[in-house]
Amino acid sequence: MLARLSLARHGAVPALAVLLSLLPGPRAAAQSPSAPPPAAPVIAPVLGFEASAVTVSGATPEGGVVVFGLGRDRRRAVPLVLRLEHELAADADGALRFELDEPVMAHSVWAAVDLASGEYALASPVGHELERIDFPAQGLGANARFLDSEGRFLDVLLVRPANGPDGAEAAGFWGVAMGDGAGLDADGEANSRLTLDVTRLLALEDSPPAPERLRPKDVLIGVDPQTLRVFATRLADGPDEGNGNPNGGSGNGTAGAGGE
Numbered sequence: 001m002l003a004r005l006s007l008a009r010h011g012a013v014p015a016l017a018v019l020l021s022l023l024p025g026p027r028a029a030a031q032s033p034s035a036p037p038p039a040a041p042v043i044a045p046v047l048g049f050e051a052s053a054v055t056v057s058g059a060t061p062e063g064g065v066v067v068f069g070l071g072r073d074r075r076r077a078v079p080l081v082l083r084l085e086h087e088l089a090a091d092a093d094g095a096l097r098f099e100l101d102e103p104v105m106a107h108s109v110w111a112a113v114d115l116a117s118g119e120y121a122l123a124s125p126v127g128h129e130l131e132r133i134d135f136p137a138q139g140l141g142a143n144a145r146f147l148d149s150e151g152r153f154l155d156v157l158l159v160r161p162a163n164g165p166d167g168a169e170a171a172g173f174w175g176v177a178m179g180d181g182a183g184l185d186a187d188g189e190a191n192s193r194l195t196l197d198v199t200r201l202l203a204l205e206d207s208p209p210a211p212e213r214l215r216p217k218d219v220l221i222g223v224d225p226q227t228l229r230v231f232a233t234r235l236a237d238g239p240d241e242g243n244g245n246p247n248g249g250s251g252n253g254t255a256g257a258g259g260e
Helices: 002-022 026-031
Strands: 046-050 053-057 064-075 078-089 096-099 108-114 120-125 146-150 153-160 172-179 193-197 219-223 230-234
Touching: 046 108, 046 120, 053 064, 064 153, 078 096, 078 172, 108 153, 108 219, 108 230, 120 219, 120 230, 153 193, 172 193
Parallel strands: none
Antiparallel strands: 046 053, 053 096, 064 078, 064 108, 108 120, 146 193, 153 172, 153 219, 219 230
């Protein structure tokens, strides 16, 4: 009995060794396919509305967002006009809430521009149909310094994101309210055509002085304060300095009526 037990025990060792030799070693385990890394979050700002607040989601986490609003209303026969632009900070989820002193104007247009990526969104509260028009057909001229647009009034917002060719140091936002033939209309004539000179834009909050010309990835938004029609574009390519008639890229933002 003892001899048989001894033989059986000694005979089990080679079988165990064979089994262990078939198991993958540390190197084989390291070569096994691993799970793909998590996808980077998609930066696509979305505007929403509460009774007295504007919300943004989908922005760069803990990044800056420029919120621009323009609206008109009438209260007791007194015309009211809203115009504001602020840089706000998104939280770790890329969201923010901008509380207003008054209810959100029913007839208003809003934009949110991500200062890190240049992605943007356009929206209006429920009940007001956002009317988005094409970028001015005349486009940009004089090496992306001037913009011609038909009309009598125009409110302009220019945002230069940190991922532009000049880097984060050049990032900022600028604005101006123009009237046909007034001082900021670069052609100086009352001809139902507005000519914007970007060097005359006003630096907002902590932005650097107005740029000398538009650059790739700049976001340009214009709103007629009377009709609330809006155009928006993000310049996709560098201007063609040879003919002085650069072609602005089409905008990649969203447009539509939103709200809660």
